[in-house]
Amino acid sequence: MRGLRLLLAMAFSCLWLPSSRGKTLRGSFSSASAWELQGQSISHFQFHGDHALLCVRINNIAAAVGKEAKLYLFQAQEWLRLQESTQEDYSCTEKLSKAPLTMTLNHTEHNLTVSQIPYPQTWYVFYVDKFTCDDDFENSELEDISFEMILLNPDAAGNPLDHFSAGESGLHEFFFLLVLIYFVAACIYAQSLWQAIKKGGPMHMVLKVLTTALLLQAGSALANYLHFSSYSKDGIGVPFMGSLAEFCDIASQIQMLYLLLSLCMGWTIGRMKKYQSRPLQWDSTPASTGIAVVIVIIQSILLLWEQFEDTNHHSYHSQHNLAGILLIILRVCLALSIGCGLFQIITVERSTLKREFYITFAKAITIGVIICQSVSMVILYRLFLSHSLYWEVSSLSSVTLPLTISSGHKSRPHF
Template sequence: MRQGNKMSCVWAALSALVVLFSAEDALGKTVTGHFKSEAARQQRGQFITKFMFQGDYGLLVCRLEDWALATEKESRLLLYQDMDLDNLSCLQRLSRAEISISLSQEETNQTIPQQPYPTAWHALYADRYTCKHSEVIPSHADLPFTVLMFNADSAGNPLEHFSAEEAGLHSFYFVLLLAYFIAGCIYMQPLYQALRKGGPMHTVLKVLTAVQAFQCCSALCNYIHLARYSRDGVGLPLMGSLAQLWDMVSQGSMLYMLLSLCVGWGLARGKKPGSRPLQWERSRASTAGCVGAVLTQAVLLLWDQYSDSEGELFQAGLSAPALLLTVLRAALVLLLASVLYQVTSTERSALKRDFYLCFTKGCFLWFLCQPILSLTSGLFNHHQRDKVVAIGVILCQSISMVTLYQLFLSRSLYWEVSSLSSVSLPLTMSRSSHRGGY
């Protein structure tokens, strides 16, 4: 299929972009790198990592390969809680550190004070050259380091690599994968039979199934990454990047399908009133518009992911790509609402209107869950916001997928809306007046 080949090229390009833009996670709980005097001077303290400690027995461990050089440079590791340092001078910024750790040993252990509630701590590196711009930085080699940060585990020992905003995600992905497995065991066979028999919505069913498979792959990659992460604080960055890639592919596939259906829907209604709803439009103009929207969303998602990994200190509020993504999704919702109004205002069949409304609800839930959850997450504590958005989006999009599956596989709705009425279908949503016939 031509469209399939085109989309394959798009996904291949996205894969290359993800590999190119993948960066070392600055928020990792086992961080390796180099302390650099030049970077510390330019940034008024070289940003190392961030960790959200909670409860008692928080621990930071710093290991150096050349502690003698660190002693000569008067190297320090500075820890800050959430606060605004942008308007402070270099000396004021260094003096505001809640904890200053002198790096004069091969391994330095620092216990974090008791936290009454989860608090984010930021680690910066500084030395004798950071604020003394008149001094020339000697051509010393950079200092290789390893920084580990721990929270207390269930037994009270500082062995937990997950910070407060990540705690519980590992268990969530395990439950999600278990739910996918159970649903697959129940519905895989009847869905496979439905796909083999075809029908007017065969392409839609294939795309929905592919999107669900992509989401399952993303959840599996996240689970594998977090399982390893819980042991060493590093995880498998490649699996994390693959999880983002699968999620991006699922978002793009869903967007392409819904735009193709909506654009074709409006064109079909204008050219052939009374024809089957949700026609898959294959014209060059509509295909170009759909692919353009998918690529725009992909670029914004990559930009958002890349900006999060740059380690900007004390960044607050929504980022520019996140705001643009919200605007894009709002525009798509307005497009869909406009098409819905045009169709339902002239539609006489109550069954078809019900079909259109169910389709629109599923689309609205898919597109609006991200911005709505991002806005409402402000009602929760800071360490809960990311988890609320991540878990909420997955659950809402899963509900959207189930709604669309029920819609396109329901024999009662398609009895009049389409010719898909002779297939043995799962996830039926039959009306009471038709139950006796099935």
């Protein structure tokens, strides 16, 4: 366990990673940055509904008017398409002219309603002024314009008061329910679990590892709930709590990896005769110990790498980057190792009691996977049976997706 604590101390560095970016932004509009990047990137937000709102407050109207300062809003797909194009395809001015929404900054406060959105869309916000596309721009001493920007979606009543983007909607309620479930479970089982841990026995270390992982998961859920509770009010939240939730999540995953490696390598249930008093032990052979340590270190590195790669930091990840994909591969390999180990143990085990235990353990893993798959299928059905979401799920939906449905059109297969 001492080596594991060192790894957890390494993971503690993620506390200094920024939490998920708030939707109340404060900063400065810079002509130099806008010129260098052909538009200063300010933020992105997934708007939805008919009354989504972008509110901007600036402190220097004279500088904004003198620079002819503006905000340009691009839909994500259109902006990425423009980014992939070359200067021969579109000049700087031509790129910016394709922005569907613009806002001229000539007052202290500006409100822009983003309406008529049939489904959630990600929009990028850029600052642009008269120097942005100027090839001869050399003045880097222009005064920056301080700003405060608030991005809002409509709430349940249709009023623009919700700081959460469409991709984050429901997280606050989810973590509240999760914390409530942990609290109820603790009230029911905490005393008996504590007595079992104090009592000791052959599974003493297993119970300690499982309980530690569970407590870390509960701590992550509580920290996320506190962060999102504050976030729902001011659009900023408590960044420290968001980072603390990430740390607890990483530490819990490492704890579970330690336990699962022990199981699949046979250090717990396969070596009971050798270690009666302390079954959760590393094997004495250097090879097995080296494999376990290397796998734990690799997962720790991949988890931290994933945190740095994801610009919107939170304890849930979409696994779109290389680190996330490698983590999935590692976990699949670990699952296969556990399955093979259990199969071998079950086939040679003579004790009926032990064999039943191993079979029940395998069933628990299988049932958990099936439940997760079923929930995913329900979510996918919801997406594909929804007329508008199914129609817009891909820019090539009319060509690649069968049985496309849209209001006013009959469904027909595409071949």
